[in-house]
Amino acid sequence: MRLHEYQAKEVFSEAGIPTPDSKLAETVDEAVAAAEDVGYPCAIKAQVHVGGRGKAGGIKLVESEDEAREAAEDIIGMDLKGYHVDKVLVEAAVDFVNELYVGVTMDRGEGKPVAMVSTRGGVNIEEVAEEDPDAIAREHIDPSFGMQPYQARKAVYDAGVDQSIAGDVASILTTLYELWDDKDGSDAEINPLMVTGDDEVIAADAVMNVDSDALFRHPDLAEMEDEAADDDLEAKANEYGFDYVRLDGNVGIIGNGAGLVMTTLDLVDYYGGKPANFLDIGGGAKAERVANALDMVFSDENVDAVVFNIFGGITRGDEVANGINDALEQFDEIPKPVVVRLAGTKAEEGMEILNTDLVQVEATLEDAVQATVSLTEEVDQ
Amino acid sequence: MSVLVDDDTRVVVQGITGGEGKFHTEQMMEYGTNVVAGAVPGKGGEEVAGVPVYDTVDQAVEAEDADASVVFVPPAFAADACFEALDTDLDLVVAITEGIPTQDMSKVYKRLGETDTHLIGPNCPGIITPGEAKLGILPGNIFSSGNVGLVSRSGTLTYQVVDNLTDRGLGQSTAIGIGGDPIIGTDFIDALELFEEDPDTHAVVMCGEIGGEDEEEAARYIGEYMDTPVVGFIAGRTAPPGKRMGHAGAIVSGSGTGTAESKISALEDNGAPVGDTPEEVVDHIEDLL
Numbered sequence: 052m053r054l055h056e057y058q059a060k061e062v063f064s065e066a067g068i069p070t071p072d073s074k075l076a077e078t079v080d081e082a083v084a085a086a087e088d089v090g091y092p093c094a095i096k097a098q099v100h101v102g103g104r105g106k107a108g109g110i111k112l113v114e115s116e117d118e119a120r121e122a123a124e125d126i127i128g129m130d131l132k133g134y135h136v137d138k139v140l141v142e143a144a145v146d147f148v149n150e151l152y153v154g155v156t157m158d159r160g161e162g163k164p165v166a167m168v169s170t171r172g173g174v175n176i177e178e179v180a181e182e183d184p185d186a187i188a189r190e191h192i193d194p195s196f197g198m199q200p201y202q203a204r205k206a207v208y209d210a211g212v213d214q215s216i217a218g219d220v221a222s223i224l225t226t227l228y229e230l231w232d233d234k235d236g237s238d239a240e241i242n243p244l245m246v247t248g249d250d251e252v253i254a255a256d257a258v259m260n261v262d263s264d265a266l267f268r269h270p271d272l273a274e275m276e277d278e279a280a281d282d283d284l285e286a287k288a289n290e291y292g293f294d295y296v297r298l299d300g301n302v303g304i305i306g307n308g309a310g311l312v313m314t315t316l317d318l319v320d321y322y323g324g325k326p327a328n329f330l331d332i333g334g335g336a337k338a339e340r341v342a343n344a345l346d347m348v349f350s351d352e353n354v355d356a357v358v359f360n361i362f363g364g365i366t367r368g369d370e371v372a373n374g375i376n377d378a379l380e381q382f383d384e385i386p387k388p389v390v391v392r393l394a395g396t397k398a399e400e401g402m403e404i405l406n407t408d409l410v411q412v413e414a415t416l417e418d419a420v421q422a423t424v425s426l427t428e429e430v431d432q
Numbered sequence: 433m434s435v436l437v438d439d440d441t442r443v444v445v446q447g448i449t450g451g452e453g454k455f456h457t458e459q460m461m462e463y464g465t466n467v468v469a470g471a472v473p474g475k476g477g478e479e480v481a482g483v484p485v486y487d488t489v490d491q492a493v494e495a496e497d498a499d500a501s502v503v504f505v506p507p508a509f510a511a512d513a514c515f516e517a518l519d520t521d522l523d524l525v526v527a528i529t530e531g532i533p534t535q536d537m538s539k540v541y542k543r544l545g546e547t548d549t550h551l552i553g554p555n556c557p558g559i560i561t562p563g564e565a566k567l568g569i570l571p572g573n574i575f576s577s578g579n580v581g582l583v584s585r586s587g588t589l590t591y592q593v594v595d596n597l598t599d600r601g602l603g604q605s606t607a608i609g610i611g612g613d614p615i616i617g618t619d620f621i622d623a624l625e626l627f628e629e630d631p632d633t634h635a636v637v638m639c640g641e642i643g644g645e646d647e648e649e650a651a652r653y654i655g656e657y658m659d660t661p662v663v664g665f666i667a668g669r670t671a672p673p674g675k676r677m678g679h680a681g682a683i684v685s686g687s688g689t690g691t692a693e694s695k696i697s698a699l700e701d702n703g704a705p706v707g708d709t710p711e712e713v714v715d716h717i718e719d720l721l
Binding site: 194311 | 677679
């Protein structure tokens with residue numbers, strides 16, 4: 052779960068990390084009033100879960116009331132890489148001489164947290180990591196003891212941070228680690244951490260992503276969730292509780308288990324088709340989930356045919372088959388042709404149950420995928 | 433011979449009184465697994481599926497001589513259950529639970545490194561030695577006994593590949609579902625090492641997926657240390673960067689690490705052919721046996 056910049060800054064600021072003066076606004080008038088309040092120059096920043104907001108026109112620096120109004124009019128309501136902007140953060144500009152990076156994340160290879168510092172802030176840190184890995188100082192943290200003070204200092208000195216601000220940066224890194232640890236963060240980042248001419252250190256941006264599996268013990272953070280989906284279909288998937296990713300092809304794909312669904316996508320591609328989506332209905336799916344899954348792919352106008360591939364462990368083939376029949380019997384005319392392949396628990400019973408007037412049944416995964424791909428080719432012609 | 437579990441494995445089920453725990457205990461026993469106890473705090477003295485329940489894992493081990501546990505405990509309490517199992521010095525702990533917070537697993541992983549216990553999972557289907565024992569939720573009927581070892585990050589993909597193997601008359605020595613979470617106990621290399629040491633495993637199928645670098649590291653291990661032939665399969669070739677494909681670990685990051693191409697070429701460079709489809713995986717195995 053991702054926090055917006057303004058939410059992350061609230062959390063950081065409460066913990067004592069310096070942030071610029073700022074105000075949240077949802078209308079143009081509010082934004083202008085906020086700008087007058089924090090003073091000029093200030094930045095008007097779109098609050099959406101998109102990287103590279105600046106380049107995409109979602110962040111504007113303004114110097115006067117007129118400019119503030121113009122920028123707010125441009126940004127509020129704009130479509131930023133598919134996300135609708137309905138909130139902006141109006142924030143005092145920082146007159147900086149240097150930009151640093153500090154971050155904490157989980158190093159999955161090592162199974163432990165890692166704290167990172169770099170003097171090359173203000174740019175995409177993943178690019179820095181790739182071009183010049185040594186430009187980022189990394190310090191692995193023992194999760195049972197937490198970050199020791201020397202580790203924060205070591206990361207800061209290893210990164211080559213100037214002596215005059217090293218203590219402040221180490222203290223910010225320590226606070227960032229503590230927040231990451233307390234709040235079940237997956238990533239916590241300040242990029243850039245700005246350094247002013249008189250050696251003040253200020254968090255000009257803030258990223259805080261929280262482990263969704265841990266939200267049960269952070270009701271305050273759960274309340275902040277505002278995961279505006281990319282498009283209506285992804286919003287629908289959230290509502291139904293599916294793992295769903297929309298792609299740009301025309302073969303609708305429904306299956307159980309992430310690895311098998313990915314494999315089904317890959318096979319569609321292998322046999323010359325184009326996957327329209329990834330949809331994992333999860334383990335133990337019953338009639339309602341089956342119907343919801345079909346509704347999802349039928350609602351995607353790009354889809355020309357659907358492959359429904361279930362390998363039952365805890366999912367039962369007979370229950371899936373009944374769910375497919377029930378869902379399809381609702382229609383006078385089936386919206387898109389559906390090819391079904393059932394294997395595993397109660398698969399034979401399921402194959403018997405399936406109404407072959409409504410669906411095409413195939414015995415193997417390969418056959419089912421090929422049949423679906425050729426159905427989409429027929430539609431194309 | 434087999435890997436980690438066999439006829440003699442004595443299993444305690446943590447969370448045996450829950451819906452999942454009870455159902456799968458029955459399934460495991462039906463398959464022939466030697467389930468000797470359950471452990472659920474506050475339920476000591478009860479009986480589930482004819483198996484005595486104890487309040488602690490320690491009591492269960494003491495009374496029934498269990499040497500392995502299967503964890504069906506809900507996510508909020510699962511890390512604690514893993515700590516309890518690890519501190520009881522069991523040989524094997526299989527954590528089925530999905531959705532354990534990653535920071536909890538980081539601590540469990542640290543503790544695991546201080547013990548001699550093998551942890552499989554979490555968020556995994558478990559482990560099975562066909563005809564002998566299964567610890568977890570794998571559907572026993574698709575497996576057959578033989579000489580192909582299998583290690584996989586995904587549950588249903590394991591079933592798919594096993595089904596193809598069994599269909600073509602190729603039985604399995606042991607199949608291990610290591611799970612799709614960012615932090616897991618037994619990883620590919622640990623499993624490959626066990627298969628390499630097992631005289632009855634003549635070839636290994638390794639099913640990986642996008643995300644992380646475990647497959648690349650495993651490929652280097654195969655090239656350097658393994659005589660037993662390995663055939664790979666990588667799911668997620670068509671996954672776009674930045675989108676998480678179900679598993680918490682299955683994501684190609686913006687900088688291009690964890691891609692299917694990098695994993696496939698690492699395996700091939702280290703002498704492990706990679707199948708484009710599950711059927712092709714079986715073709716390769718047939719060639720190598």
